[in-house]
Amino acid sequence: MNNIGLIIAREYLSRVKKKSFIIMTLLAPLLFGGFMFVVAWTATKGSDTKNVQVVDESGLFAEVFVDSDDNQFDYTDVSLEDAKASVLSGEYDGLLYIPSLDVDSPNGVIYYAPNNPSIGMVSGLSRKIEAEIENIKLTRSGIDKEVLESLKADVDINTINLTESGGEKESSSIGATAVGYVAAFLIYMFIFVYGAMCMRGVVEEKTSRIIEVVIASVKPFQLMMGKVVGIASVGLTQFLLWIILTITISTVAGAAFMDTKADLDKQQIEQMEAMDIPQGDMQDLPQNDPNIMEKLSTAVDSINIPMVVVAFLFYFLTGYLLYGALFAAIGSAVDSDADAQQFMFPVTIPLIFAIVMLSAVLNDPNGSLAFWLSMVPFTSPVIMMMRVPFGVPVWELALSMVLMVGGFLFTIWLASRIYRIGILMHGTKVNYKTLGKWIMMKN
Amino acid sequence: MELLRIDDISKSYSNHQALSNVSMTIPKGSIFGLLGPNGAGKTTLIRIITRIIEQDSGTAFLNGDEITPELVRKIGYLPEERGLYKKMKVGEQLLYLARLKGLSRPEAVSRIKSWLKRLDLTEWHGKAIEDLSKGMAQKVQFIATVLHEPDLIILDEPFSGFDPVNANLIKDEIFKLRDDGATVIFSTHRMESVEELCDHIALINKSEKILDGKKLDIKNDHKDGTFVVIHEGTLATSEHYELLGSERTEIGLTESVVKDKTDGGPNNLVKELIKDVEIHSFIEKVPTINEIFISKVKGGSHE
Structure with a gap:
């Protein structure tokens, strides 16, 4: 031993x-x-700010894209071709093109960029457009947005473990x-x-x-x-x-x-x-x-x-x-x-x-x-x-x-x-x- | 007085017999040569003595007691395949190995110091083994083998890897250890060192012991009545002797090897030789261990 x-x-x-x-x-x-x-x-710092040019031919989204830490939006009236050129020249990081669209079948929105944009970026843009279209539809069908908000519920379930000694503990x-x-x-x-x-x-x-x-x-x-x-x-x-x-x-x-x-x-x-x-x-x-x-x-x-x-x-x-x-x-x-x-x-x-x-x-x-x-x-x-x-x-x-x-x-x-x-x-x-x-x- | 007695030991591995019914005794204070060709079973026998492996049958006794793991501490073993922890320092390594053999720390430290001095390694005490030359590492290993002053020292090919100077140094140490009362088993196929060192030998071939005893007795037993004669004139096989070969020496004489057929001893043979040639020198040809080894091993393989 x-x-x-x-x-x-x-x-x-x-x-x-x-x-x-x-x-x-x-x-x-x-x-x-x-x-x-x-x-x-x-995680706190976030990514670099992207300059995005917006060509909105529908005219429905003029108030939607507001500057944030992540993105800065410039609305422009120039033609699509000119806007693309300014992305290529490096003036902008990307170009969001919204054609004049039908809210019932909103197709044809395109994001132009020299590199693949991040998924978060694209889904962020798409969420904003969707939300606006929903608003337009709500207004059209006569429902007030605030009424809708009040209908929503937010419930957190707290889980409690029962113990044999009769005590309860939150798990x-x-x-x-x-x-x-x-x-x-x-x-x-x-x-x-x-x-x-x-x-x-x-x-x-x-x-x-x-x-x-x-x-x-x-x-x-x-x-x-x-x-x-x-x-x-x-x-x-x-x-x-x-x-x-x-x-x-x-x-x-x-x-x-x-x-x-x-x-x-x-x-x-x-x-x-x-x-x-x-x-x-x-x-x-x-x-x-x-x-x-x-x-x-x-x-x-x-x-x-x-x-x-x-x-x-x-x-x-x-x-x-x-x-x-x-x-x-x-x-x-x-x-x-x-x-x-x-x-x-x-x-x-x-x-x-x-x-x-x-x-x-x-x-x-x-x-x-x-x-x-x-x-x-x-x-x-x-x-x-x-x-x-x-x-x-x-x-x-x-x-x-x-x-x-x-x-x-x-x-x-x-x-x-x-x-x-x-x-x-x-x-x-x-x-x-x-x-x-x-x-x-x-x- | 016998130190080690091997009693009818057999060992087989799954596909071959390594030792069959080997018995031998090793006298106390002897330097015992364990000889045999590669694969004869020498290492197996040593590993059984050191209890690295277990025999199938038979017993090994050290000083009359069956060898137990405790008794193994009285044995020092230098394996043929040398090895030390490469990254460990010389002093630490020796201390570790000595303590595994049951030496107390202070005792081990003082013996390591004196042994390193004895083999001229003092300044290497704090060096890692990998920084040492092969010869120095071998010396360290030799120290590790004898540090705990074992009764029985088993050396497997102890001189491989040594230059002649260091080989002599080790040879002297072996004699000193023997004089201090240790018994040495010496496994080798280098016959010149056997001639020089051993007083007893045993020959193992193909798992069996075919010969053992005092070196002198064995040599005498293997004399076959041949003599070396240096002479003037020409010799030819006669009814009294057989000419086995002759060659001219540098000074114009002939050196012949003759086999006695007279059965009357050397004097009788000389009497007969004188009749044919002028004798300048006459000496009995004593077989070397090497010759005995080769004839025995070859003889075995012919059977």
């Missing part, structure tokens, strides 16, 4: 002391924080979705990145031939577990540092961003929330929509945070152990990273499948698809993390965890059978049949 400790320490220290680890650990939150900042910044699908997605993706990425690291470590030991020296001192199983656990500790270290650094950076960036007093749309708030910005910071938000603030705090309140954290740590580790052991086994069976590809594919399929199924699970977080996927150990780390923020019955979570433990014990056993033979094999062409033979082989 003492040897496992030594192996873990070596695997851990040799990676944590690497320059690339330090650089990645420092850089990733900077990049991530910077990325969030740029997204937020561009928020949006908050749960965001938390679930972030957790599921983090687990997915962690398994991939560190699983591959495990595999490369084994291949390195095998190709550098140190393996025989080490194996004369420790059991193959100890070596494999030492490596898997050592790399898991590297991952946890990096992950914790990332959380701390990301919170710091995004808080700073967030504060700078708040100074612009810009509107935050819901999406951005979700992003900020996903980044674990402490609630205190949220109080600085512009209060122009108190409803958002309300929703946001209930979104966070409705999620069982301790349960999410515990489940995350559990699936984070066990999911990695399950896949990490398999990756180590692959590394032991091949002679180079390149040979590993053919074996990596089938191992990663369940993981990719889980990610693909996320949106289906999201549609019905407590449905039977979600239930079964969160029971199968190969998909449960990703799928369960998506479900937990929505609230999962305790027995389901417990069953999934038990199966998960069973699952990783099984893959570790399987991997160690392959590993003990594989590490000493050089230059053998390995296929699934030989792997099967190794698993069955006595020592």
Whole structure:
């Protein structure tokens, strides 16, 4: 057992002391924080103002196109040909041509531009024309616009979770979705990145031939577990540092961003929330929509945070152990990273499948698809993390965890059978049949 | 006193027999040459002794005890395929390997220091293995093998990759270790180093042990009554001896190899030779390990 400790320490220290680890650990939150900042910044700033020339031969839309931040409209009386020429000469970014049209079949509106205009731009223009035509039709049929407005209703449905203890809590699908997605993706990425690291470590030991020296001192199983656990500790270290650094950076960036007093749309708030910005910071938000603030705090309140954290740590580790052991086994069976590809594919399929199924699970977080996927150990780390923020019955979570433990014990056993033979094999062409033979082989 | 006893060990892989019923004893304090052509089963035997793989049947005893994972710590093993963690520093690497063998940290640190000094590597202590020349890396690996002062040191082709100077350095270290009480198993197909170093040998061919014992006894057993005679005049096969070959020497004499047919010992043969030629030199031809090796291995393949 003492040897496992030594192996873990070596695997851990040799990676944590690497320059690339330090650089990645420092850089990733900077990049991530910077990325969030740029997204937020561009969202508020909007795009460049476009100068649009309007040739309105129908004369119906004289008041419709008013200048905005995005567009500046110039009505003109020149002929279509002259107007086109002024677009080509660069005087205008685009030309909206409205022929004299029949409001019952409004066809023939054309937007001329040197480049493809954005969809948002075109649909914006078309919406304005449609709205005006509707107005004209309303007036024609004698309905007052204000009467029509008053007929419209705007209803928000608040969802409330009933709990057995008799309490009621307001739930928020949006908050749960965001938390679930972030957790599921983090687990997915962690398994991939560190699983591959495990595999490369084994291949390195095998190709550098140190393996025989080490194996004369420790059991193959100890070596494999030492490596898997050592790399898991590297991952946890990096992950914790990332959380701390990301919170710091995004808080700073967030504060700078708040100074612009810009509107935050819901999406951005979700992003900020996903980044674990402490609630205190949220109080600085512009209060122009108190409803958002309300929703946001209930979104966070409705999620069982301790349960999410515990489940995350559990699936984070066990999911990695399950896949990490398999990756180590692959590394032991091949002679180079390149040979590993053919074996990596089938191992990663369940993981990719889980990610693909996320949106289906999201549609019905407590449905039977979600239930079964969160029971199968190969998909449960990703799928369960998506479900937990929505609230999962305790027995389901417990069953999934038990199966998960069973699952990783099984893959570790399987991997160690392959590993003990594989590490000493050089230059053998390995296929699934030989792997099967190794698993069955006595020592 | 025997240090290692191999008792009737067999091992088969899925498609071939690697060792069949191999037994041998290795005396304490000997330098034991484990010889055999490629694929004979030497590495398999070593891996069974170091418990890297498990035998199908039979037992290996170290100092009378069946070798357990704990007992493996008393063995130092230098595999033929050398390897160290390329990115790790020399000192850290040795410390790691020594601690895996059960040395305490302070003990390991002080031994590493003295060994690096002994092999002239002190200034490389903080360098990564990948920055070392191949010969230096080999020395580091040798240190890793003997650092925990094992009772049994197993060296698989220890001189490959060394220049003559360093090979001699290592050879001297092997003798020193033996004098300090260690037993060395030395697996190789380089026969000149066997002649020089080993006092006991065992020959493995095609999964079977075909020969073992003291080097001297084996050589004596393989004397076939041939003699090298340097003489004046011409020799021809007679009823007393058989001429196996002759060639002229630089100083105008003839060197002939003759096989004794008299059954009366060297003196008797000389008596007969004197009658035919003038003898300048007469010496018994003792077979080299190389010759024994080749004749045994070839003989085996003819059967």
